[in-house]
Amino acid sequence: MKISPRIVFMGTPEFAVPSLEKLVEAGYPVVGVVTATDKMGGRGGKQLLESPVKVAAQRLGIPVLQPKNLKDPGFQNELRALNADLQIVVAFRMLPEAVWDMPELGTFNLHGSLLPKYRGAAPINWAVIQGELETGATTFFIRHEIDTGDILQQLRIPIGENDTAGDVHDRMMHDGANLVVDTVRQIEAGDYELRKQDDTAATPAPKLNREMARIDFDRPVREVHNFVRGLSPWPAAWTLLGGEQLKVIRTRVEAARTEGAPGTVVTDGKTQLKVACQDGYLYIHELQLAGRKRMAVEEFLRGVDVAEGTVLG
Structure with missing residues (x-):
C-alpha cells in the first residue's frame, strides 16, 4: 500500500489558500501549516487579524505554527516533530537552510512567473507593467539564492491587454493550486526531471511601494x-x-x-x-x-x- 508524503504547508495570504485546500481535497496528509503571526489592524488598530492561510488551516483542522523567527530553535524543533516528508511554500517568506533542507523529499515553492523571468517579490505586477502577453507559474526546489532553484513544472497564463495585476493574480491563484498538486504527484511518484534555470535570462521583480x-x-x-x-x-x-x-x-x-x-x-x-x-x-x-x-x-x-x-x- 502506497503511503502519501506527509506535507507541511507554508503560506500567508489569500493567494496561498486554494493550494492548501486542493492538497487536502486530493487526499494528501497536510500535517502542519506555517504562517505569519497575528497582528492588530482594522479601524483604530484594535482588531486581531489572522492570516487567510491560518483561517483556512483551522477550518480544515490542521495544526498551525506561527513563528516570529524562522531561525528560532524552538520553532525548528516543533517543525521537525511534524516529521514531514515534503514542504511546500506558497507566498511566504525566505526560509533559512535549516528549514528548507529539513524534509527528505525537499521543499518546493510556487512562484508567480515563468522563471527565470521576474525573480523577486512582485512577479505578476512587473509582467503586466512590462506589457507581457503571457506569464505563468513555476514550481521549483528551494536553494540558497532566492527564486533560483531547479524547476519542476511550469504553466503559462495569458495576459489580456486590459487585464490588471489583480485579474492575473486571481486566475493564477487557482491555476497555481492545480500546479502544486500536480507537482506533488510527480514527486510522490519519483517521476520528474529537474531543469536548471538560465541565469542569463533572469529579470527582476522588486517589491512595490x-x-x-x-x-x-x-x-x-x-x-x-x-x-x-x-x-x-x-x-x-x-x-x-x-x-x-x-x-x-x-x-x-x-x-x-x-x-x-x-x-x-x-x-x-x-x-x-x-x-x-x-x-x-x-x-x-x-x-x-x-x-x-x-x-x-x-x-x-x-x-x-x-x-x-x-x-x-
Missing part, C-alpha cells in the same frame, strides 16, 4: 496603461488632481493625435474622462480620490467637477 507608483503621462500611452494596470489594485498608480492624490485603477488606450500637454484632461463632465499622453489618450474607467471609495468614472464625475483642460500631475 507607493512612492514608485506616481504616473508620468509624458510617456507612450501604452506604457502608461501598462503601468496603471500593473499596479492595480495595489499599491495603485496615482496622480494629483487639484493637489489631492487620485488613484487610477482601470484604464484603456486610444491611439490618437492629442491636444495639450501630457496630463491634460479631456472630459464631457458626465461619462468620459481621458488624459493626454505622448501618442494617445488614456481613458480612465475606475478611480479613487483620497479619502473616498473606488468608483466608476460616471459616479466620480457626478460628485467631482473636473474642468476640461485640467492638467493632472
